[in-house]
Amino acid sequence: MAQEAKNQDLPPLVTRKAVKTKKELDILLADKGIRYYEEMEVFPVDTAALKKTLDATCKSRLRTWLEICAHCSLCADSCFFYLANDNDPKQIPSYKIKSTLGELVKRKGNVDTQFMINCMDTAWGKCTCCNRCGMYCPHGIDMGVMFGYLRGLCFSQGFVPHEMKIGSCMHWLYNAQMDVTVEDYVETCEWMAEENEEYYPGLEIPVDKVGADIMYVVNAREPKHYPQDLAEAAILFHLAGESWTVPSKGWEGTSLAMFAGDWACCKQQVEGVYAAMERLKVKRYVGTECGHQHRATITEGPYWAGRKSGEPPVPGFHYVEWVLEALETGKLKLDPAKKIKEPVTLQDPCNYVRNHGLTDVTRKIMSYIAEDFREMSPNREHNFCCGGGGGMNGIGRYRKERNIGLKVKRDQILATEAKFVVSACHNCWDAIRDLEEVYKIGIKWSFLKPILLDMVIVPDHLKPKEE
């Protein structure tokens, strides 16, 4: 009784609108998801609004996919959740989408709270939107795309995992997935440049340098938790002699809003980055070693921003593309003697491999840095999701499901007999770290930057002067 009374005094946590104020964010953050999910259990569905959204946005592509699915089950073993859950038929992608979005469309949005909670638990807890199933469906039905759409519907009704709600709010407030302000970021840049200038004379992290060749955009985790990553990027650009800059406003390229299905927020987020491109008149964009950042800013972003060409204002590259270019043109020279001797394998991130075709770039990089490179099987666009994509790593409610899903990646890694995994993606990196924590298979994992920095030959004129 007392508890109920107390709850009634508090502002609601579950809302159909995105949270856009610091006050609301703080309440959400303080809750840790407990009251949040309790409220959700009784949160009503606005069926009229749902129907309206469906009518306006569920068009022929999605409806056709739902209609012509032959119920053949060929997508079953394309899904790592199906495999990790001992071939549970309830994990077949087709079943998952048919019982959620399929029903929702069939009932024209006339569904109840429990139905929507099931949609949420499926769209975020049983799918990482890795899009692998779409490659195995003879009818060309991409269930990952449909789950992305379903996430949007769920978000618009307030049925979204706690951390995703927070994620979208962060983007609304900070234009970043974490509470890092422009000032914080610029400060971190200055700090990192100062910290390393001693070892790399002339090193700088140029902020807002108009007319630079490259605009480098990061993931907020880097300034917030791993500022060394920013320093590494700066050093490598410096050694390669690049003309580069980081923007102040528009510095962050990730989009938890994309994982949350908050499309309005996606638009705001990516437009900030595009504005920076235009403001700084750069020749191209290079994003950090993040998978979903590339997808959000380069692949999907142009559409949210209403760019008919489907392209960002300047050509967009993933960090691995820049690395390969620097290695192939000799801008960066690695010491062959320092190549990794032990067996090493490579994680192909869905978001820029399956979803942007960068299938061979990372392999070519591996030939520069590894003596004994072992492919996972399957690999390239057929690779399995790390197990933590689509926001899954960050959602407490699905931790158990996530950890079960990791088994597929674990077994793939074990089969290579390599103890070292290269992962040029934050999400994959996290998933592999957690995989080691859960299953203890004795592996190491790394981004490319530290590896490259270990091996790079510093040109004489850039070496610190002996005193």
Next chain:
Amino acid sequence: MKKSKVALYIAIAGLSSLFIIGAVYAQDDIKSLKHDIFVERERPAALFPHALHTDKAEIDCLKCHHIYKDGENVWDESEESDCTACHSLKADDKKLPAMRAFHANCKECHAKEDKGPLTCGECHPRKK
């Protein structure tokens, strides 16, 4: 007594001759459209009881048999009566190919008169 015996003999002779004539006639009657030009048959030759069409249905010969001169059918019994002598496997000139000629000739009439079969298997029955 003698008279009646003669009459009986006459009657027997008459009846038997009828049978013989019938038998002879039957041998001459055409039962199917088995033509040698159809080398590779997909179906058994079509049944075609000629007498049924001429004697019973009393269809004019010229309904089927034809040789056109100046738009007029000038066929008579002295002329060619093997359809495939003119209608070959493939279409030539203005003449229909044999199969179409047969199908058109039979089916159009059957449909028009609402008599006789129209379906494939009724004309081309499989031997049981």
Next chain:
Amino acid sequence: MYEFVSGPLALISFAIFFIGIIARIVLYVKGLDWQLDRVAYSEKLGAGIKGAARSLFHWLLPLNRTTANHPIFMGVTYLFHICLVIAPIFLLAHVVLIEESWNISWVTLPDKVADYMTLAVIAAGIFFLIRRLVDPNVKILTTVSDYIVLAIALAPFITGYIAYHQLELGAGYKSWLIIHILCGEIMLIAIPFTKLSHFVLFFCSRIQLGMDYGIKRGGAKGRGIAW
């Protein structure tokens, strides 16, 4: 009865079929939205066409991973669809009827070949049916309409086989023939309105996804991904 089902009813069925599938294609294309689908269909048409062609090539031919992973099922599926489409279109009896009605014709199959193809369709259909009843993965997905659609697709072949071979089976040749024609017409009419619409929507969906990959998901970069 025969004249009715093979005459006006056939005409109506063909009309519904053709108008129906054209309508499905038109509605599909009209319902595409570059921004909602997040594919720059018209701005990057060239890359889109390349992607679409690649997608069709790899899936109309068994050059895809799904066939490699499931050779038996996909083999049966390819055989089923090839026979299901080829046999009725190039069956001598069908072509003869069309030629006599509309004066157009095309090459035909020897009846013997068409006969084996018909048996292949029926056998594949039974395989699908058993799979639906037995395989837990398929069972969980199966709805009543899946059985109905399978029945609609198989009925013309089963009854066609009976009619062609003039099997008695309680009804006699002429009845079976009429039933066969009716079954074919039911299938034609059902195509635009049921899951059988994948007759054309398969191509729409494959082309769309091929364009998606050709335009957005890597078509412009790397070696291109096939689906």
